Amino acid sequence: MQFYASCPKGVEALLIEELTSLGATNLKEHPSHIVFEGDLELAYKACLYSRLANRIYLCLLDEEINSVEDMYQKVNSIEWSWHFDMQQTFVVDAIARKNSDIRHSGFAAQKVKDALVDYYKDRYEQRPSVDKDNPDYRIHAIVNGRQLKVGIDLAGRSLHQRGYRPTSGRAPIKENLAAALLIRAGWPELSKQGYSFHDPMCGTGTLLVEAVMIACDMAPGLFNPSFSFENWKQHDAELWQTTVATARRQFNKNKLAINNRFIGSDSHRKSLELAKEVIRNADFGDLIELKEQDIRRPKLEVFNEPGLLVSNPPYAERLGEEDEVMQLYRDFGEYIKSHCIGWQAAIITNEPVFAKAMGMRSHKQYKFKNGAIDCQLYLFDVKDENFYKPFDPTVVNPDWDKNLSDGAVMLxxxxxxxxxxxxxxxKQNDVTCYRLYDADLPEYSAVIDVYDDMVHIQEYAPPKDIPAKVxxxxxxxxxxVTSGLLQIPEAEIALKQRQRQKGDWQYQKQSEEEQFQVVNEQGLQFYVNLNRYxxxxxxxxxxxxxxxxxxxAKEKRFLNLFAYTGSVSVYAAKGGAKTTTVDMSKTYLNWAIKNFGLNNIPIYGHEFIQSDCxxxxxxxxxxxxYDLIFLDPPTFSNSKRMDTTFDVQRDQVDLIEKTMNLLDSKGKLYFSNNFKKFEMEKELLEMFEVQEITARTLPIDFQKSRNHHRCWLIQHKS
Structure with a gap:
């Protein structure tokens, strides 16, 4: 009999070893699943004993297909009546990839369902019913290029759902991934040697329970030994009951003999309460100790016995959490060094810099996926010779220029x-806010802007062919390099990734930090926020x-359209103009009013209008x-507050013509935008005096920039 087992990415090699130990033969590794052969007893053991698989499938079809019709015919030819009766309900799940005819998983599932239903209708003039919530059996199909696999889900549920966790609430790590981490950390062998086990940030206790199960050699399926194959026509109830009884007898014997110590701790009381419930459900309360403890203020004594520490510390999943999480990892490293000398340790995290912050050299790393997050498991020997002082980003690294790569030296x-x-x-122009670097080297694609004694770095999104690691x-x-040259700690550098802007995305909040700083520009002052937007x-x-x-601006009537934070209005007001500032955002208009106040400009006589321009x-x-107008629209906008979209190239004639209708016959309109391919319409050139003045308006620090404005002076014809 042929089977295949699915698993999380990164677990395939471990699953092969596990299935081999259960007696599987002819194993073949594929991305996220393993094909193998064996008898019915092996199938039962795989469902009952596997710590690593998501699902175990009995393979009914494994052939090439040439078309959608060919797929239908081959699925229809399966003798479904050997497996299930019409009275039983079913559902079909499918995965489709790399096939030009079958591009969507939903379409593939529909075709498999049609073929199965037609099988029964053609033979018995009846059809089985679909039940998406609680079917008697699940059919699974994989279309990978021209290869089609169709199988029966023997368990009927994901095997990571052992049964000891509450059904509600999301676990930070799934049970089969937790088991994989423990196996990679060497726990099966260490547990036999009597090692203790410790998770100092245990959360809801998944790693602790899985560690006990491995130490007892407990079959995970014993928590809930009820599987879909019990509805299968070929099910051998006697063989299954014997398999379960053998597993239960062995576990009970092993549990009595266990002498390892299992210690979990966490600083969050609610997590510990849930961990107690999980441990109680698993009936491991007599084996696992729980302690409320903040690793920064440890309550546990230093461990003298040999042991293994495995933990899944928090990740920085939201913008603005990096500094807090980085400090947590530094504290975690200090805890391990002070409490677990001579131990083995393993932590999984999504950022290498977090692992480095612990100040311990890792001797092995393994890649895993924790849900959709790319992670890495780091293994450590907790010994003095493997410790180092981690880099502190809150101070300038005195060795920042040591061992730079060739590219970093060029940068x-x-x-x-x-x-x-x-x-x-x-110096000559009293400029303290300027662009220092703008992707001058293609490999280092970012802009570096200096704001007085602060730095703002925006990374351009790298091309898809550049590996994420690179x-x-x-x-x-x-x-x-920026930190070292400007002598500003890395933690104080505002860092953002700049992507292709869509609609009003450029106006979205990037961080929850309300940090406004005052900067100087040519004798004036402005509020900036380097973190939030x-x-x-x-x-x-x-x-x-x-x-x-x-x-x-002197004695002029000045209009600022799409005014943003009103900096141009501040200059005009300081020059002696009465200003009208128009923007759709209340936030930015309030920001503009604050900028007026910062420069001691009374707002009486100046208008601030919140409106769609x-x-x-x-x-x-x-x-x-108006005598003087500044018009600086976005390239494109589909803001929820606008009834229609705006495209500066498409809508320029209407926009500029209506703006010129507000301009005095002797007035000036400065029109600017950031669309590099912008071309002024011939119609506007015939209606008005139009002169491109981009070269006159670009400061020296932007003359080589890849993304700068273009600017035109537009006047009425005399």
């Missing part, structure tokens, strides 16, 4: 060159544009006139 030299090129310009290493080098509140490439408008333009036609 360092380029930034130094840029510093030298900009030095005199910055992209992360390069980004780490950008941060390291993709953009900081001050567009540095418009520095010269703002100054040009200030020079022309396109709608406001329609309403202002024939009602208002």
């Amino acid at each position: 360092k030299n380029r930034i130094i060159k840029n510093q030298q090129r900009l030095k005199s310009y910055l 992209a992360q290493r390069r980004l780490n080098e950008i941060v390291r 993709l953009d900081t509140g001050l567009f540095l490439d418009h520095r010269k544009t703002r100054k040009m408008i200030m020079a022309e 396109l709608q406001w333009l329609d309403e202002a036609q024939g009602q208002r006139t």
Whole structure:
């Protein structure tokens, strides 16, 4: 008989070893599943004993298919009546990949269902019923290119669901992944040697329960020995009962003989309460000790006996958590070094920098998937010779320039060159907020902006063909080199990934930190927030544009459309203009008002209007006139507050014509946008005097930038 077993990614090799130990033969590894052969007793043992598999399938079909019709015919040809009666309910699950005819898993499942139903209708003029919630049996199909596998799910549920966890609530780690980590950490052998086991951040206790099960050689299926194959026509009830009885007898014997110590601790009382329930359900209360303990203030005594520590510490899954989690790993490292000398240790995490923060050299690493998260298991020998002082990102690393890669050396030299090129310009123009680097080297694709004594780094999303590890290493080098050259601790550098903007995504919050700082620009002051939004509140490439408008603003009526945080309005007001500032965002208008206050500009006589600029333009036609206008629309917007989408290339004629209707006959419109391929429509060139002045408005630090504005001066024809 042929079977196949599915499992989490990274567990395939371990599952092969497990199935082999149960008596499987002719094993073949595939991504996320293993094909193997054996008899009915092996199938029962696999369902009962497997710690690692998700599901075990009896393979009914494993052939190539040439079309959708061919798939239907082959599934229809299976003798389904050998396996199930019409009175029994079923459901079909499918996975489809790399097949041009069958592109969707749902379509594949539908075709398999049709073939199965038609089998019964053709022979018995009746059909079995589908039950998606509680079927008597589950059919599974895999379409991988031209290869089709169809099987019966023997267990009827994922085998990671042992039965000792409450059905409600999400576990931070699934039971079969927990078992895989323990096996990789060497626990099966260490437990036989009498080692103790400790999880100091045990959460709800999954690793503890799985560790006891391995030490007792307990078959996981004993918690809930009820499987779908009991509804199968070929089921051998006597063989199954014998298999269960043998497993139970062996477990009871082993449990009495166990002498290992199992200790779990956590600082969260609610987690410990749930862990107690889980351990009670598993009937391991007499074997596992639980202690409420914060690893930063340990209550447990130093361990003198040999042991294994395995834990799944928290990940930084939300933006802004990195610093807090990094400190947790530093504290965790100190706890292990002080309490577990001579032990083995293993931790799983999603970021290498977290593992490094523990200050221990790992001798082995294994890749795993914890749900959808790419993770790595690190194994440690807890010995003095493997300890080091972890890097502290809250201070400047004195050795930042040691052992740099060739690429990082090139990056360092380029930034130094840029510093030298900009030095005199910055001093002469009283500029302290500027662009230091803009993807000058293609491999290091990011922008580095300086805001007084702060740094803001935006990484451009790397191409899909660049491995994630390589992209992360390069980004780490950008941060390291910038920190060293500017002598700013890495923890104080604001870091964001900049992607292709869609709609109003550029205005979305990037962090929950409400950190506003005041920066200086050419004698004026502005609030910036380097953490919360993709953009900081001050567009540095418009520095010269703002100054040009200030020079022309005296006694003028000034309009700022799509005003953002109102920095151009501040310049115009300081230059002597009465300003009207229009933006759809209340947040940014309030920010603009604060910028006025910061520069001691009374807001009396200045207007701040919260409105969709396109709608406001329609309403202002024939009602208002301005001498000076700054128009800086987004490239594209589909904000929920707008009735329609906006595209600056598509909608430019309507936008500029309506804006020019508000401009005095002798006035000036400065029109700017960030669309590199923008082309002014011929119709506008015929209606108005149009002159591109981008070169005049770009500061020296943006003249080589890959993403800067373009700017036009538009006036009425005389």
